[in-house]
Amino acid sequence: MAALQTAFMYLGVAVVAYYVSLVVTLVYDVLLRPGARLDKFGAGQGAWAVVTGCTDGLGREAALELARKKFNMLLISRSADKLEALAAEVRQAGVEARVVVVDFAAVDEETWARVRRELDAVRVGVLMNNVGVSYDHPMHVEEVDAAAVDAMVDLNVRAMVRMTQLVLGQMKERRSGLIVNSGSFAALVPSPFLSIYSGTKGFVRYFSQSLAAEAAPHGVVVEHLQTYFVCSRMSKTRRPTFLIPLPKPYIRTVFAKIGVEGGAAEPYTSIPYLSHALMAFVSERLVPRQLAISYNHNLLAGLRKRALKKKQQQQAEAAKA
Numbered sequence: 001m002a003a004l005q006t007a008f009m010y011l012g013v014a015v016v017a018y019y020v021s022l023v024v025t026l027v028y029d030v031l032l033r034p035g036a037r038l039d040k041f042g043a044g045q046g047a048w049a050v051v052t053g054c055t056d057g058l059g060r061e062a063a064l065e066l067a068r069k070k071f072n073m074l075l076i077s078r079s080a081d082k083l084e085a086l087a088a089e090v091r092q093a094g095v096e097a098r099v100v101v102v103d104f105a106a107v108d109e110e111t112w113a114r115v116r117r118e119l120d121a122v123r124v125g126v127l128m129n130n131v132g133v134s135y136d137h138p139m140h141v142e143e144v145d146a147a148a149v150d151a152m153v154d155l156n157v158r159a160m161v162r163m164t165q166l167v168l169g170q171m172k173e174r175r176s177g178l179i180v181n182s183g184s185f186a187a188l189v190p191s192p193f194l195s196i197y198s199g200t201k202g203f204v205r206y207f208s209q210s211l212a213a214e215a216a217p218h219g220v221v222v223e224h225l226q227t228y229f230v231c232s233r234m235s236k237t238r239r240p241t242f243l244i245p246l247p248k249p250y251i252r253t254v255f256a257k258i259g260v261e262g263g264a265a266e267p268y269t270s271i272p273y274l275s276h277a278l279m280a281f282v283s284e285r286l287v288p289r290q291l292a293i294s295y296n297h298n299l300l301a302g303l304r305k306r307a308l309k310k311k312q313q314q315q316a317e318a319a320k321a
């Protein structure tokens, strides 16, 4: 009996020590550990950074941050006027900027050939596959209309794969390059009522991790960036909180922590922002998966209810007017 008690005690100590070591690593990662230096990918040496979906939210901040880090910028998004305005802002950082107008929800092979020509004309040091779309509000799968399904697959999956294919050749040839793929916590814990979005981000997770291992021997770094909520048009959140930062501090952390896992429990993945790292730690390491899914189910069911109520109110007001 005494021997059993001692065994349990050692087991308990080992478990506690394991979790303490995880917390210490996390805190070290997010607070102290520096990321890869961006000059490794050509910052300040004439290299270009490419960001898709860059006229708003995270993409816009990424474009401005990479310009501050002295990359020339190739800006790819769908709204010509917003792109030109952003290019003018980017140039104020003393770098070059070019724009490429692409609607990733309607790209034909001719458009891809145009994008290829633009990419082949410059030395691409960084590609951020950022463009993405989610639901208008949480829905049952059968409620999502065909255009929204296609857009999620086109933006979240197809654009990422095709853009990656277009830059990998030159990056491998130079044995230098960074590809950052915008993932989501919707692929950390499955997200009921956002099932299609969650599924596309699940693709991003495994595509990025597989590619990262494939590309590493060729000198190309691939990072799966897993993001919890950040204030943006997509998240429909404007006011920052501890858990939901503004795009600027979030993106600054992202590019200061390239290659740093932070809260991520998987290889080639980064959750660099402190509050997101803590969320990931709790979701992945402490809470059983089924419980995490149930939590998401309740949370998103609540958001769905509120969104539907708001829509009904708007319809009633419109009918009165």
Ligand SMILES: NC(=O)c1ccc[n+]([C@@H]2O[C@H](COP(=O)([O-])OP(=O)(O)OC[C@H]3O[C@@H](n4cnc5c(N)ncnc54)[C@H](OP(=O)(O)O)[C@@H]3O)[C@@H](O)[C@H]2O)c1
Pocket: 052, 053, 054, 055, 056, 057, 058, 059, 060, 076, 077, 078, 079, 082, 102, 103, 104, 105, 106, 130, 131, 132, 133, 155, 182, 183, 184, 185, 227, 228, 229, 230, 231, 232, 233, 234, 235
């Ligand atoms: N915000 C979050 O809480 C959050 C959380 C997890 C993951 N993420 C991921 O982070 C990425 C960026 O999200 P965000 O919140 O910054 O999004 P956002 O604020 O909605 O911005 C999306 C950007 O993509 C562009 N875009 C939209 N549809 C396009 C199309 N068909 N073709 C070309 N460009 C298009 C938009 O251009 P226009 O200005 O012309 O519309 C805008 O510049 C996404 O991949 C998202 O899944 C975000």
